[in-house]
Amino acid sequence: MNIKIIAVGKIKEAYNKELIKEYEKRLSPFCGFSVVEVQAEPIMDESLVEKYKLSEADRILQHIKEGAFVITLEIKGKMLSSEEFALKIKEISNSGISDVIFIIGGANGLHQKISDIASLKLSFSKMTFTHQMIRSILIEQIYRAFKINSNEPYHR
Numbered sequence: 001m002n003i004k005i006i007a008v009g010k011i012k013e014a015y016n017k018e019l020i021k022e023y024e025k026r027l028s029p030f031c032g033f034s035v036v037e038v039q040a041e042p043i044m045d046e047s048l049v050e051k052y053k054l055s056e057a058d059r060i061l062q063h064i065k066e067g068a069f070v071i072t073l074e075i076k077g078k079m080l081s082s083e084e085f086a087l088k089i090k091e092i093s094n095s096g097i098s099d100v101i102f103i104i105g106g107a108n109g110l111h112q113k114i115s116d117i118a119s120l121k122l123s124f125s126k127m128t129f130t131h132q133m134i135r136s137i138l139i140e141q142i143y144r145a146f147k148i149n150s151n152e153p154y155h156r
Helices: 014-027 046-061 082-094 131-149
Strands: 002-008 032-038 069-079 099-104 120-123
Touching: 002 046, 002 131, 014 032, 014 131, 032 046, 082 131, 099 131
Parallel strands: 002 032, 002 099, 069 099, 069 120
Antiparallel strands: none
């Protein structure tokens, strides 16, 4: 299985970069893993938010492989426990799909055309998090899912 995270914006904090690097290393025995960062649109005019989201969406779409299982992170998405998330990853893998793409929007959120292509809309909370924080949480949960599915003791 190949997992890709497409994220709007860059990770700025060194501690967050190190955490992500650590989980990338831990994931290597379980899957191919990559992160694509697309440029965020600077918010210059609040009345143009939809235009900004559309520009970001066009950049995101360039990195989506046909036939991939697309999971968007959205505040109105479905909430899953770690065990349910692990089961979903296993179901996707067992279905013969080899590419899973997670999409994390920027400060403006995701454009509807990105939301519309999602096979699953996922939410980690009703709270709002920075895209930097959610990227760290997501990669840890992906790792946890593989550990659960392998019956390894990481998950307690």
